[in-house]
Amino acid sequence: MQRSMLDLWVGLFVIAGLAALVVLAFKVGNMSSTGAGETYSLQANFDNIGGLKPRAPVKSAGVVVGRVTRIEFNNDRFTAKVTLTINKAVQFPKDSTAAILTSGLLGEQYVGIDGGGDGEMFKAGDNIRLTQSAVVLEKLISQFMFDKAAQGQPNTQK
Amino acid sequence: MLHRLSSSVSALGAQVIDMVLRLGYATRFMLLTLRQSTTCLMRPSLIVRELYYTGTLSMVIILVSGLFVGMVLALQGYQTLVTYGSESVLGVLVALSLVRELGPVIAALLFASRAGSAMTAEIGLMKATEQLAAMEMMAVDPIARVVAPRFWAGLLSMPLLAALFSAMGIFGGYIVGVVLIGVDEGSFWSQMQSAVDVREDILNGVIKSVVFGIAITWIALFEGYDAPPTAEGVSGATTRTVVTSSLAVLGLDFILTSFMFRGV
Numbered sequence: 234m235q236r237s238m239l240d241l242w243v244g245l246f247v248i249a250g251l252a253a254l255v256v257l258a259f260k261v262g263n264m265s266s267t268g269a270g271e272t273y274s275l276q277a278n279f280d281n282i283g284g285l286k287p288r289a290p291v292k293s294a295g296v297v298v299g300r301v302t303r304i305e306f307n308n309d310r311f312t313a314k315v316t317l318t319i320n321k322a323v324q325f326p327k328d329s330t331a332a333i334l335t336s337g338l339l340g341e342q343y344v345g346i347d348g349g350g351d352g353e354m355f356k357a358g359d360n361i362r363l364t365q366s367a368v369v370l371e372k373l374i375s376q377f378m379f380d381k382a383a384q385g386q387p388n389t390q391k
Numbered sequence: 392m393l394h395r396l397s398s399s400v401s402a403l404g405a406q407v408i409d410m411v412l413r414l415g416y417a418t419r420f421m422l423l424t425l426r427q428s429t430t431c432l433m434r435p436s437l438i439v440r441e442l443y444y445t446g447t448l449s450m451v452i453i454l455v456s457g458l459f460v461g462m463v464l465a466l467q468g469y470q471t472l473v474t475y476g477s478e479s480v481l482g483v484l485v486a487l488s489l490v491r492e493l494g495p496v497i498a499a500l501l502f503a504s505r506a507g508s509a510m511t512a513e514i515g516l517m518k519a520t521e522q523l524a525a526m527e528m529m530a531v532d533p534i535a536r537v538v539a540p541r542f543w544a545g546l547l548s549m550p551l552l553a554a555l556f557s558a559m560g561i562f563g564g565y566i567v568g569v570v571l572i573g574v575d576e577g578s579f580w581s582q583m584q585s586a587v588d589v590r591e592d593i594l595n596g597v598i599k600s601v602v603f604g605i606a607i608t609w610i611a612l613f614e615g616y617d618a619p620p621t622a623e624g625v626s627g628a629t630t631r632t633v634v635t636s637s638l639a640v641l642g643l644d645f646i647l648t649s650f651m652f653r654g655v
Contacts, residue, residue, distance in 0.1 A: 243439050246447040250551025253558035254597070260580075261486050261561060262589040288588070 271321035272299065273357035277331045277344070278312040283367025285333055285342045291317050293346045298323040301344060317344060326351035332365035342367060417613045420534075424542050424612070427535035437540040438547070445506040445541070446548030450555065452501055457556035460493060461485060461563030469572055481574050482583035485564035490587060490596045491652065494557030496644050499603035502549060503636040507611035510541055511632040514615030515625035538616065542608050549604025550597050557596065595651045602643060607636040 282304065291299035299319035307314040317331075328349030335342050346361075355361070431437045468484040514537065517523050523533040561583075568574045587593065611632045618628035 239443050240439060242447045243442045246442065246450055246548070247551065249450065250446075250548075250554055253551070253554040254593075256558050257490065257554060257561075257593050258589050261490065261558075261583055262587045262593050263584050288591075290585075 272318045273321055274302065275317045275319060275355055275357075275359055275361055277315050277317065277361040277364050278307060278310060279315060279331075279333060279364050279366050280312055281366040281369060282313045282315060283333055283335075283342055283369065285315070285344070285367065289341060289343050291319060291344045291346060293323070293325070293348065298346070315344070324354045325349075327353045327355060327359075328363065329355070329361065330363040330365060331361045333367040335368075413617070416617070417609070420613050420616060421609055423534055424539050427532060428539045428543065430532075430535040431540040431543060437536075438543050441540045441544035442548055444509070445502075445544045446551065449502060449505045449548070449552055452505055453498055453552050453556050454559050456497065456501060457494075457559030458563040460497060460556075461489060461560030461565075462567045464488060464493075464560065465564035465567040465572075469568060469574070478574050479578035480582055480586075481568045482564070482579035483586040485568070486561055486583045486587050487592065489557045489560040489564075490592050492644070492648070494560065495553045495596050495600040495603060496640060498553040498556040499549065499600065499607060499640045500637055502545075502552060502604070503607045503611070503640065504633050506545065506548075507607045507632050507636050508629045510545075510608065510611040511615040511618070511629045512625060514538070514541075514612060515618035515620075515628050518616065518618060519620040519622070519625060521620075538612050541612060545608030545611075546601065546604045549607070550600040553596065553600035553603075591652075595647075599644065599647050599651075602647060603640050606639045606643060610636040610639060 285301065285304065287301055287304055289301045290297045291301060299317055301315060302318045303316040305314045305316075319325075325346055326349040328351040330347050330349070332345050332347070333342055334345045349363075464485050465481060468481050469478055472478045472481055472484070514523075517533075517537065523537070526533045526536060565579065569576045569579050614628040614632045614635070618624045
């Protein structure tokens with residue numbers, strides 16, 4: 234094989250390999266959606282985070298605006314301290330609420346932020362005051378049963 | 392009786408000592424290769440020639456097996472997922488298993504048997520026909536001229552081959568899942584994109600394949616360099632290359648996986 238032909242084939246191999254990497258990064262991975270870009274972080278304390286995991290999406294009105302970056306246990310208040318990283322372009326008023334929601338019946342859990350009406354916006358490192366915990370199915374069922382039992386009692390006494 | 396026992400114990404001990412000795416020699420060989428690498432890094436045409444033999448010639452087998460592995464993954468994954476009505480995550484299943492595990496591992500196993508065995512046989516035969524000794528006579532260091540370019544070519548081509556394998560596998564999964572079975576195309580790609588992380592999944596896969604490339608080429612080059620200069624010796628060394636490097640890839644994969652993906 235001649236020198237130039239060999240170089241051509243090796244060049245083709247390298248180009249194909251790099252192209253495969255680029256395809257993996259952009260078409261398969263999420264490089265294009267939430268890769269670079271300026272971000273800021275917010276904190277939120279939840280009584281119960283359910284099955285929330287780091288890297289879960291943060292959504293507002295169904296649009297992904299950031300990611301959960303860290304989950305810690307706050308030993309002073311016995312709550313979960315969740316750190317959210319939000320796109321710089323997205324700003325929320327100071328009275329916005331954060332809730333842990335589930336996509337679909339069995340889907341993954343995410344943090345939903347509902348915008349408020351305050352004139353002032355969150356700054357980097359701020360704490361979201363108004364939070365709503367994840368729904369724990371056992372608590373919900375037991376509450377329902379106690380309610381039923383409480384409703385049923387007066388009738389049986391009559 | 393006691394004599395036989397003691398002789399079998401000493402035979403076992405000799406085997407262990409021999410193994411440790413070979414490992415030490417192999418480590419010295421590796422360090423020597425790294426030290427002699429400046430010559431071939433100054434003359435990239437040497438590496439390009441080896442890239443042709445290890446990389447370009449391995450491309451066909453990698454692409455074809457990647458396609459079929461992806462197709463089988465989609466077929467089998469669909470059968471299980473459709474029971475739970477969640478066939479829309481088929482893309483996630485195919486992409487994550489290929490990018491994290493199957494791409495680097497199967498590409499490395501194919502690389503070991505396709506390129507590693509050829510390296511061992513070539514260097515072993517060079518040694519048996521005294522070409523390496525002739526080089527030394529001409530004051531050309533065979534490690535710098537023969538071994539180091541092959542090492543760098545293996546290290547460079549392995550991640551590219553693994554990426555080709557994964558990309559081809561995902562394409563195969565797309566053909567079977569979307570085109571033949573009829574999973575929704577939009578959810579196939581969008582779920583895949585939201586689940587596969589560039590740093591956590593793809594970069595870790597690339598790191599894995601680089602580690603496998605180093606391990607395979609090291610084993611292959613050492614077995615060739617250390618082979619007894621006979622026809623039997625070269626064939627035995629070639630077999631040992633494929634067996635040892637396949638086991639090394641699988642073992643290293645377990646160790647790397649337990650470091651990289653600890654379930655968040």
